[in-house]
Amino acid sequence: MVFGKLYGLPENGRTIAVLVAAKHNDLELELVNTQPNSAVNTSAEYLKVQPLGKIPAFEGANGFTLSEVIAIAIYVTSQNEKTTLLGKTKQDYASIVRWMSFANSEVLMKLGAWYRPLLGLDGYNKKTVDDAAKAAVKPLAVLEQHLTANTYLVGERITLADLFTASLLTRGFATVLDKKWRSDNPATTRWYNTIINQDAFKAVVPNPVFTEEVIKYTAPKKEEKPKAAAAPAAEEPAPAPKPKHPLEALGKPTLILDEWKRQYSNEDTRPVALPWFWQNFKADEYSLWKVDYKYNEELKLTFMANNLIGGFHARLEGSRKYLFGAQAVYGANYACVIKGVFMVRGQDFMPAFEVGPDWESYEFTKLDPTSEADRKYVDDMWSWDVPVTVDGKELEFADGHVFK
Numbered sequence: 393m394v395f396g397k398l399y400g401l402p403e404n405g406r407t408i409a410v411l412v413a414a415k416h417n418d419l420e421l422e423l424v425n426t427q428p429n430s431a432v433n434t435s436a437e438y439l440k441v442q443p444l445g446k447i448p449a450f451e452g453a454n455g456f457t458l459s460e461v462i463a464i465a466i467y468v469t470s471q472n473e474k475t476t477l478l479g480k481t482k483q484d485y486a487s488i489v490r491w492m493s494f495a496n497s498e499v500l501m502k503l504g505a506w507y508r509p510l511l512g513l514d515g516y517n518k519k520t521v522d523d524a525a526k527a528a529v530k531p532l533a534v535l536e537q538h539l540t541a542n543t544y545l546v547g548e549r550i551t552l553a554d555l556f557t558a559s560l561l562t563r564g565f566a567t568v569l570d571k572k573w574r575s576d577n578p579a580t581t582r583w584y585n586t587i588i589n590q591d592a593f594k595a596v597v598p599n600p601v602f603t604e605e606v607i608k609y610t611a612p613k614k615e616e617k618p619k620a621a622a623a624p625a626a627e628e629p630a631p632a633p634k635p636k637h638p639l640e641a642l643g644k645p646t647l648i649l650d651e652w653k654r655q656y657s658n659e660d661t662r663p664v665a666l667p668w669f670w671q672n673f674k675a676d677e678y679s680l681w682k683v684d685y686k687y688n689e690e691l692k693l694t695f696m697a698n699n700l701i702g703g704f705h706a707r708l709e710g711s712r713k714y715l716f717g718a719q720a721v722y723g724a725n726y727a728c729v730i731k732g733v734f735m736v737r738g739q740d741f742m743p744a745f746e747v748g749p750d751w752e753s754y755e756f757t758k759l760d761p762t763s764e765a766d767r768k769y770v771d772d773m774w775s776w777d778v779p780v781t782v783d784g785k786e787l788e789f790a791d792g793h794v795f796k
């Protein structure tokens with residue numbers, strides 16, 4: 393039986409921490425993919441569970457809800473009365489919470505400030521990133537010193553402190569804790585390798601990534617834009633109020649997009665949702681587009697590619713009423729591509745996509761809903777259950793985001 397839902401993202405360290413704790417106790421959690429700043433976590437219902445709209449958040453099958461990753465991880469772990477993950481004594485337990493708090497507020501915050509801009513998740517400024525890299529040294533040195541003298545964070549066996557801290561470090565090891573850092577910090581590296589090889593951990597993160605070098609920031613691709621017009625002269629009239637979305641002019645369609653989104657979310661994709669889609673699709677009201685990333689050769693780690701999709705979708709928020717689609721990363725680290733299909737109100741992709749600047753990084757090809765091959769392509773891109781073939785090579789589905 394499912395113990396509850398966890399709102400989060402599979403590549404997010406705080407989400408991983410809870411999933412690993414649950415796995416260790418054979419507790420089944422349903423992961424509800426929740427991109428920060430998406431419609432899900434800004435809904436009034438979500439804000440009741442996580443008032444800041446952040447991830448992760450927990451909703452038990454019995455109705456109990458919880459925010460804050462430390463609390464969720466402890467709650468999930470403590471469901472097993474016999475768990476050894478919470479230590480033997482009150483001192484053990486307090487020390488476990490101490491390390492979890494240290495990892496969550498000291499280590500992760502500093503590391504995140506270093507890699508998030510490099511991943512394009514936060515605005516990039518070289519000085520800020522350099523400062524963050526320096527600031528991360530101190531809390532990481534505390535870990536190294538402790539793990540030089542101790543096998544685990546607390547006591548003589550693995551506890552929640554280890555599973556939790558290692559989970560929070562996954563993205564750090566994949567991006568900035570490079571080969572040189574690892575050789576300078578052998579105790580943390582030895583300990584991390586031990587923890588990620590535990591069965592519960594491997595079940596959640598089968599292939600943790602170790603970066604060779606600190607990843608480089610690459611500015612988002614944008615084609616040359618004409619220079620912005622000069623600022624309006626003072627005597628010019630104030631600009632008119634912001635126009636409504638251009639697609640509003642098309643009026644109300646007979647195929648209600650939200651109805652399709654409900655079908656897709658609630659029904660099995662292949663057997664129920666897709667047949668419903670093709671029965672109800674209106675080619676005069678919507679168009680279908682193959683949306684491929686233009687710069688696949690520059691993609692590195694699959695989770696970074698998936699972040700790129702997440703960011704793209706977040707910036708399409710203004711067109712949510714007019715769009716549905718799924719995009720996915722296919723392949724493996726250093727050999728992956730981004731592909732997907734969108735359904736767009738109207739016959740042109742531009743009015744819906746130009747609300748987000750990164751549409752220029754994608755190639756849009758119109759699909760023909762009367763062509764069997766194109767219909768199969770749509771089905772495959774929205775089902776995520778078949779690989780794609782690129783340059784003669786079969787690339788398996790790795791991860792993706794649905795825009796709904």
Ligand SMILES: N[C@@H](CCC(=O)N[C@@H](CS)C(=O)NCC(=O)O)C(=O)O
Pocket residue numbers: 404405406428429445446447448459460461462496
């Ligand atoms: N205090 C919270 C922090 C949660 C948090 O910051 N989550 C990040 C992802 S790891 C998030 O949702 N960020 C989005 C935002 O800050 O808007 C906890 O420990 O659970």
